[in-house]
Amino acid sequence: MEILASIVQSLEEGDEETVSELTREALGQGLKARDILDKGLIAGMNAVGVKFREHEVFLPDVLLSAKAMNAGMKHLKPHFAKEGVPNIGKVVLGTVHGDLHDIGKNLVSIMLKGAGFDVVDLGKDIIPEAFVDAAVREEAGFLGLSALLTTTMPVMKDVVDLVKKRGLSGKLRVIVGGAPVSEDYARQIGADLYAFDAASAVDRLKAAVGR
Amino acid sequence: MMLEDLTMRQILRFSPDSVRPERAAVLALQGMSGDIEPDPRLDAYMDKALDLLGRLCEPSAVYQMVSMPEFDGVFRGSGLNEVRTPLAGIYPHAQAMALFAITLGGPVSRRIAELFEADDFVLGYVLDAAASAAADRCAEAVQEAFGGALVAAGRVPSSRRTLRYSPGYCGWHISAQRGLFDLLKPEVIGVTLGKSLLMEPLKSVSGVLVCGEPGIHEFKNAFPFCGRCSHRTCRGRR
Numbered sequence: 001m002e003i004l005a006s007i008v009q010s011l012e013e014g015d016e017e018t019v020s021e022l023t024r025e026a027l028g029q030g031l032k033a034r035d036i037l038d039k040g041l042i043a044g045m046n047a048v049g050v051k052f053r054e055h056e057v058f059l060p061d062v063l064l065s066a067k068a069m070n071a072g073m074k075h076l077k078p079h080f081a082k083e084g085v086p087n088i089g090k091v092v093l094g095t096v097h098g099d100l101h102d103i104g105k106n107l108v109s110i111m112l113k114g115a116g117f118d119v120v121d122l123g124k125d126i127i128p129e130a131f132v133d134a135a136v137r138e139e140a141g142f143l144g145l146s147a148l149l150t151t152t153m154p155v156m157k158d159v160v161d162l163v164k165k166r167g168l169s170g171k172l173r174v175i176v177g178g179a180p181v182s183e184d185y186a187r188q189i190g191a192d193l194y195a196f197d198a199a200s201a202v203d204r205l206k207a208a209v210g211r
Numbered sequence: 212m213m214l215e216d217l218t219m220r221q222i223l224r225f226s227p228d229s230v231r232p233e234r235a236a237v238l239a240l241q242g243m244s245g246d247i248e249p250d251p252r253l254d255a256y257m258d259k260a261l262d263l264l265g266r267l268c269e270p271s272a273v274y275q276m277v278s279m280p281e282f283d284g285v286f287r288g289s290g291l292n293e294v295r296t297p298l299a300g301i302y303p304h305a306q307a308m309a310l311f312a313i314t315l316g317g318p319v320s321r322r323i324a325e326l327f328e329a330d331d332f333v334l335g336y337v338l339d340a341a342a343s344a345a346a347d348r349c350a351e352a353v354q355e356a357f358g359g360a361l362v363a364a365g366r367v368p369s370s371r372r373t374l375r376y377s378p379g380y381c382g383w384h385i386s387a388q389r390g391l392f393d394l395l396k397p398e399v400i401g402v403t404l405g406k407s408l409l410m411e412p413l414k415s416v417s418g419v420l421v422c423g424e425p426g427i428h429e430f431k432n433a434f435p436f437c438g439r440c441s442h443r444t445c446r447g448r449r
């Protein structure tokens with residue numbers, strides 16, 4: 001079990017090489033891939049998340065850790081080939097139609113993956129139908145919408161309305177975010193959730209799945 | 212006459228070096244300000260990002276002087292501005308105004324996207340912040356160029372101050388972009404306006420350069436929207 005603690009520590013330090021090595025070693029010791037994922041990689045990312053919220057580390061540090069997590073995942077993925085990588089929820093994510101800003105959305109995707117969510121990233125300039133169709137096809141529990149300009153925010157309402165129209169409310173929850181988006185706006189358009197940044201997106205969605 | 216022309220409409224190309232951002236500005240965009248010491252590995256990413264930026268950015272700008280009535284129309288836009296805005300109290304006192312647009316060009320944005328696609332997201336993120344800071348410096352460069360040209364042409368004394376204001380900020384609704392583009396035609400430097408009023412390339416900035424007595428730019432940041440703004444110190448309003 002010591003090796004899992006070492007993975008957590010190396011992950012916190014964003015030490016890609018060591019995380020990669022230790023993950024391989026842990027598999028070699030016969031540890032279950034699932035345990036290495038939950039108690040090593042995800043536990044490490046959670047610890048980084050706590051430090052980020054407490055302003056002990058900053059977004060680029062979190063990204064170094066996420067990179068280290070990816071290095072570990074490379075060894076674990078083949079072990080989940082049959083049943084897929086275990087996850088705590090599935091999120092279909094994208095930047096709304098008319099908007100091409102995707103850095104913020106990409107960061108949300110990276111942090112959600114780090115927390116153990118399965119993320120399907122549709123990219124940018126996505127029309128409401130494509131969002132909802134993808135969520136249904138993927139059997140996702142959440143739709144994540146990003147916008148960086150006030151002019152593209154109304155598309156978020158179109159997506160929320162379409163979710164309702166298709167009778168998916170409750171089953172498919174919508175979370176919105178982006179620089180000009182606010183909690184108030186989210187409420188106004190009937191979105192289920194709002195998060196200010198990628199770290200709080202993780203908190204909100206974890207709370208929503210009871211973690 | 213020559214000098215007069217210089218102040219009317221100008222297309223400017225800047226060297227990548229002249230818009231190279233300060234490290235502190237790039238760090239600030241990543242949420243690290245003041246005396247925070249970044250991880251040494253992040254310093255290496257910063258070097259790499261600044262190097263890439265130097266090779267990929269193609270900074271250019273265009274400005275064109277506008278008359279007061281012309282700018283009244285641009286400012287009004289589709290009539291969606293906040294009831295009270297700082298700019299409404301500033302520009303009527305201007306001695307000269309010009310619409311402007313700047314861009315860093317397409318290649319740097321494409322590289323940022325490629326880096327994220329290749330999961331090289333640390334470098335992608337640092338390069339994105341560096342490019343945003345460079346876009347800001349480019350806007351500052353066109354501001355200085357216009358202010359300098361006005362003084363050189365003898366249109367204003369050197370004590371005058373030129374500052375930039377952009378649609379989408381401080382209660383000036385982003386729909387003003389349409390009128391601004393109609394008059395300025397920044398397509399000459401490769402900047403286009405989409406239906407949603409998004410400019411392409413992404414790392415582009417538009418606005419108005421307002422030249423006048425330094426005091427005209429002063430305002431108390433106590434407008435209703437100031438409370439929601441993250442630039443509490445009103446960047447650039449030193």
Ligand code: B12
Nearest residue numbers: 104144146149150177178179197198377379410413416417
């Ligand atoms: C840097 C910056 C720029 C840069 C780069 C832009 C870019 N993104 O490439 C430059 C200088 C070029 C620029 C230009 C403009 N900008 Co600007 N810019 C900013 C600034 C300061 C930061 C944006 C940024 O890059 N943040 C970093 C990224 C990583 O953060 P993010 O995208 O917001 O994502 C985070 C959160 O929002 C959230 N999130 C994002 N998506 C999602 C999705 C979900 C589901 C969830 C839960 C969370 C979430 O998590 C992310 C990570 O923590 C913001 C103000 C601000 N403080 O946010 C204004 C801002 C975005 N800009 C604004 C404006 C108006 C403009 C211009 C129109 C100005 C002009 N007239 O030139 C232009 C438009 C450019 C264009 N191409 O059309 C406005 C937009 C609002 C509006 N009025 O529409 C803002 C909000 C400033 C303001 N007025 O308050 N800008």
